[in-house]
Amino acid sequence: MLTMNLEGLEMIAVLVVVVLFVKVLEQFGLLESGYDDSVEDELELSAVRHRPEGLEQLEAQTRFSRKELQILYRGFKNECPSGVVNEDTFKDIYSQFFPQGDASTYAHFLFNAFDTDHNGSVSFEDFVMGLSILLRGTVQEKLNWAFNLYDINKDGYITKEEMLDIMKAIYDMMGKCTYPVLKEETPRQHVEVFFQKMDKNKDGVVTIDEFIDCCQNDENIMRSMHLFENVL
Amino acid sequence: MAAGVAAWLPFARAAAIGWMPVANLPMPVAPAEKNKRQDELIVLNVSGRRFQTWRNTLDRYPDTLLGSSEKEFFYNEETKEYFFDRDPDVFRSVLNFYRTGKLHYPRYECISSYDEELAFFGIVPEIIGDCCYEEYKDRKRENAERLMDDQEDNKDAKLPNMTFRETMWRAFENPHTSTMALVFYYVTGFFIAVSVITNVVETVPCGSAPNQKEVPCGERYTVAFFCMDTACVMIFTVEYLMRLFAAPSRYRFMRSVMSIIDVVAILPYYIGLVMTDNEDVSGAFVTLRVFRVFRIFKFSRHSQGLRILGYTLKSCASELGFLLFSLTMAIIIFATVMFYAEKGSSSSKFTSIPASFWYTIVTMTTLGYGDMVPKTIAGKIFGSICSLSGVLVIALPVPVIVSNFSRIYHQNQRADKRRAQKKARLARIRISKTGSSSAFLHSKRNGLFNEALELTGSTEDEKRLSKSTSLLESQHHHLLHCLEKTTVSAHTLELALCHNNILNHEFVDEQYYQQSYLEGGLQNYPSRSPSLSSQDGVTGTCCTRRTKKHHTPLPNASAPAHMQPLTHTHTHPQGLQELSTIHIQPLSTSRSSLNMRVDEPAPLNCQSSQITTAIISIPTPPVTTPEGDAHLPAGPTHQNVVKVSAL
Numbered sequence: 001m002l003t004m005n006l007e008g009l010e011m012i013a014v015l016v017v018v019v020l021f022v023k024v025l026e027q028f029g030l031l032e033s034g035y036d037d038s039v040e041d042e043l044e045l046s047a048v049r050h051r052p053e054g055l056e057q058l059e060a061q062t063r064f065s066r067k068e069l070q071i072l073y074r075g076f077k078n079e080c081p082s083g084v085v086n087e088d089t090f091k092d093i094y095s096q097f098f099p100q101g102d103a104s105t106y107a108h109f110l111f112n113a114f115d116t117d118h119n120g121s122v123s124f125e126d127f128v129m130g131l132s133i134l135l136r137g138t139v140q141e142k143l144n145w146a147f148n149l150y151d152i153n154k155d156g157y158i159t160k161e162e163m164l165d166i167m168k169a170i171y172d173m174m175g176k177c178t179y180p181v182l183k184e185e186t187p188r189q190h191v192e193v194f195f196q197k198m199d200k201n202k203d204g205v206v207t208i209d210e211f212i213d214c215c216q217n218d219e220n221i222m223r224s225m226h227l228f229e230n231v232l
Numbered sequence: 233m234a235a236g237v238a239a240w241l242p243f244a245r246a247a248a249i250g251w252m253p254v255a256n257l258p259m260p261v262a263p264a265e266k267n268k269r270q271d272e273l274i275v276l277n278v279s280g281r282r283f284q285t286w287r288n289t290l291d292r293y294p295d296t297l298l299g300s301s302e303k304e305f306f307y308n309e310e311t312k313e314y315f316f317d318r319d320p321d322v323f324r325s326v327l328n329f330y331r332t333g334k335l336h337y338p339r340y341e342c343i344s345s346y347d348e349e350l351a352f353f354g355i356v357p358e359i360i361g362d363c364c365y366e367e368y369k370d371r372k373r374e375n376a377e378r379l380m381d382d383q384e385d386n387k388d389a390k391l392p393n394m395t396f397r398e399t400m401w402r403a404f405e406n407p408h409t410s411t412m413a414l415v416f417y418y419v420t421g422f423f424i425a426v427s428v429i430t431n432v433v434e435t436v437p438c439g440s441a442p443n444q445k446e447v448p449c450g451e452r453y454t455v456a457f458f459c460m461d462t463a464c465v466m467i468f469t470v471e472y473l474m475r476l477f478a479a480p481s482r483y484r485f486m487r488s489v490m491s492i493i494d495v496v497a498i499l500p501y502y503i504g505l506v507m508t509d510n511e512d513v514s515g516a517f518v519t520l521r522v523f524r525v526f527r528i529f530k531f532s533r534h535s536q537g538l539r540i541l542g543y544t545l546k547s548c549a550s551e552l553g554f555l556l557f558s559l560t561m562a563i564i565i566f567a568t569v570m571f572y573a574e575k576g577s578s579s580s581k582f583t584s585i586p587a588s589f590w591y592t593i594v595t596m597t598t599l600g601y602g603d604m605v606p607k608t609i610a611g612k613i614f615g616s617i618c619s620l621s622g623v624l625v626i627a628l629p630v631p632v633i634v635s636n637f638s639r640i641y642h643q644n645q646r647a648d649k650r651r652a653q654k655k656a657r658l659a660r661i662r663i664s665k666t667g668s669s670s671a672f673l674h675s676k677r678n679g680l681f682n683e684a685l686e687l688t689g690s691t692e693d694e695k696r697l698s699k700s701t702s703l704l705e706s707q708h709h710h711l712l713h714c715l716e717k718t719t720v721s722a723h724t725l726e727l728a729l730c731h732n733n734i735l736n737h738e739f740v741d742e743q744y745y746q747q748s749y750l751e752g753g754l755q756n757y758p759s760r761s762p763s764l765s766s767q768d769g770v771t772g773t774c775c776t777r778r779t780k781k782h783h784t785p786l787p788n789a790s791a792p793a794h795m796q797p798l799t800h801t802h803t804h805p806q807g808l809q810e811l812s813t814i815h816i817q818p819l820s821t822s823r824s825s826l827n828m829r830v831d832e833p834a835p836l837n838c839q840s841s842q843i844t845t846a847i848i849s850i851p852t853p854p855v856t857t858p859e860g861d862a863h864l865p866a867g868p869t870h871q872n873v874v875k876v877s878a879l
Contacts, residue, residue, distance in 0.1 A: 009569075009572060009573050009610045010608075010609060010610045012610075013573075013609070013610045013613040013614060014613075016613070016617065017613060071271060072242075074239070075239025075240060076239075076240075078239060078331075078332075079239065079240060093240055094244065094247075097240075097241070097244045110247055110250065113250070127243070130246075131242070131243060131246050134246035134247065134249050135242075135246050142249055143253070145249070145250075146249060146250055146252065146253050149250045150250075150253075166254070167254070170251060170254065190254070190256075193256065194254060211253070215253050220255070220257070220258045220259075221252055221253055221255075223258065223259070224249075224252040224255065224258070224259040225249065225252060227248075227249075227252075227259055227262050228245050228246055228248065228249060228262065230262070230264075231242045231245045231246060231262075232242045
């Protein structure tokens, strides 16, 4: 048994020596290794540098004036020098406006609403198009945009689950310190109220036409659509 | 909210439309933007360098100078820009803060100037970005330490009312304060050395009688060594007691390291005295004598290097701890491995794991005594790995300790250098300061000179003289002059009523003032009385005040005791130059000579009345040599008194 022990230890010793030898060879570059470094390099190179279309084109496509586009682009580029916003940056920026709650879920939905071509990043064009609708669009367009926001899977119907998600996200932004204290079922109740109002044919989903019809009949909503018209 | 994000506020507001259909309640009214301006460029002119930025950029931080309406104070109507008379280099960082939302600290910038600029522009330094914050904090700490060092040095100045206890403590802590302290310092140092050498020599084998074996010197000359030991311990005890007495906080003193070393150094002796020659206890007694070696640590009061070493070790406690821990780990691992590797070989010295510890330590520290060597192949392989890793493990924390020591040592050296240079610096600063105060007296003289000249009607000299003082200076001097005129000395109010002349206080040179006021007391206000002057023909109507010590007999003792005019009849040749001597023979026979005798310093206090003569002599003015001559003494030969007598 003692000899076995010794042999075992000797084997380990020999193994150790072999490993050291291999390391030394690597050091001299005779053995190539380290294959996980190159992948990172590639990613770095492919960091996106996006340039928007010309000013004239954007002027034509959106309802902003030249000066307004300039101001918007300056602000955009200041915060995102690479020219595109990815979702994390978007969440970061949006969360700074709501410090007391957690705005990341809602920011996620918002990001998807802005990212019209669904490529995972919001370029300046997407940004400006979205803003053009929201600030300068007709009520129809705005309502359309809102519907698009609520319809998470973009299938043309808002289901209760989707609405619940949105509602929870909105309530999350409020945070914990509210008065009166938010209860667990408040979002759910809010969704019920919403569906009662919107869902005319009671089929459990809200279509775009139901939505627009209902909103156009609601005075509060109509008035609030014009609330942000003089922003920018 | 960060700066750049402010630009996204319109977006956030627009996106709020997403909430509208869901909301149950009506929304509040949006704030109207009153006189919404188009975003415009504003020009910030900082000491000539023009910076331009959008107005909105600056508005991002409304609680700073540039972001609030405070900048309107700096608006220049003619050039339509904001002018700041500040450092343009630091302003770059400040403006970049507005642009990017991050404040950076440039490394080449002096910390205090940077702090001042930040304070001026209303920016809190805590928002410095993470990239630069450490550097900023380090520099700030260094600066604060330096300031504290300087302050501590100032505390060394001798306070006038120190009790005996306090003087003793100061003498103990800083041997350079007095000769006695220095003597004490050297005596104790000597005795520490003697004591240590005694302890060492005690154990050396001296020559022995032929039939006996070698005995150490301690046993051969017992009495002598005992006497030496007693003497040293006496001295140490006395020193310890004196320190204990003088310490401001006895409790804290007793807890300090040095006092513990002192106690440990002298305790063995006393315990030895107390203990009898009991056989059991004598073994312990021998052990106690080991503690006598701690006397060598008393040298740390005498050597700054030793103190620095101790301080370094203390501050590197974590690195040392890490070294110790990693070494222990490695020792245990390798000892185990070696033990099992060598278990099979016959007559192996590696009898147990603790026995292998010795081999591991000796190998890891590359000592390699060779009293235990592995014989099996596995043992040899692992032994070599052990020695290689030993080198690594020990070499890693050592540079940290070394760099710490180097930093502390250099800091100390710098502090010492600064202290040495301090005296010279302070002297030079003081000279340049006296330059400015004597400028006042200088110009007063000039002013009256002008008045005197007016009498004689020569205008060219007047113009020449008036050009030499700037407008600021002349305004300042006028102000001081007004102050002089305002203060009416209490003593002379009486006189004024009788003699219709009001005397007022005058500014004098600082040293002059110090000499006279600190050594003497306010004495007398001579005032002119015609009777006196007529008696001598040469009267000083300048007021001088005599000190108690230097009391020259006056020719006229009829004056009241507190009014004793001084007669100066000659110009003191040393150090005074007669630049312009104008004796305008006055209408009266009195003449004022305004020389001060060096050995009779006395402050000016009054003014004479009827004299129209001007200044006679001007001492070597430090004004013209603001840098201070090397030999410009601080002593009394450097009188800068200019007395003016005028109507």
